[in-house]
Amino acid sequence: MFRKKDETQERGGSPERVDSVFGAELTWKGEVGGRGGVRIEGAFEGDITLQGIVVVGEQGRVICRTLKATTVVVAGSVRGDIVARRVEITRTGRVWGDVVAEAFSTEEGAFLRGQITMEERVDLELPQEETGEAE
Numbered sequence: 001m002f003r004k005k006d007e008t009q010e011r012g013g014s015p016e017r018v019d020s021v022f023g024a025e026l027t028w029k030g031e032v033g034g035r036g037g038v039r040i041e042g043a044f045e046g047d048i049t050l051q052g053i054v055v056v057g058e059q060g061r062v063i064c065r066t067l068k069a070t071t072v073v074v075a076g077s078v079r080g081d082i083v084a085r086r087v088e089i090t091r092t093g094r095v096w097g098d099v100v101a102e103a104f105s106t107e108e109g110a111f112l113r114g115q116i117t118m119e120e121r122v123d124l125e126l127p128q129e130e131t132g133e134a135e
Contacts, residue, residue: 016053016071024059040076051124054084058092068124081114085122 019036022028026042037053040060047064048054054069056062060076072084074093087101091109098114102122106112 018053018055022060024057049124056093070124083122083124085124 017037018039021039022042022044024041027044028042029045031046031048032038032044033049035051037055038048038050039055039057040062041057042059043061043063045063048062048067048069050069052069053071053073054067055073056076056078058075062076062078062080064078064080066081066083067078068083070084071086071088072078072082073088073090074082074095075090076092077094077096079096081097081099082095083100085101086103087099087105089095089106089110089112091107093106094111096113098117099112100117100119100122102119104116104118
């Protein structure tokens, strides 16, 4: 009934959950933005700016200039830079690009070709209307 606020809620973020799934048979070009979580199992080409979680599944492929999200979990492949508060690359994950994050973890077997920059605080620069935050 009562739940302790987690760090994400205290910082103005939404709870870390997946709201939408791009299926394995889908290919998509464009932009994704807003608030919520997405799991990508197919192929996506374009930029992602999301207050929430982005999970790139084992069969998922993302090609972008920049993937910005509160949390990014890569089990598939990402070709582009990642900016997030928390980034995790699993044992099957492959990233070709630079990573800027507050927290970063990998499993044995994960691949990263790029630079990692750890910051005390990452500003995702989300537009005010997308975050729903008042000034």
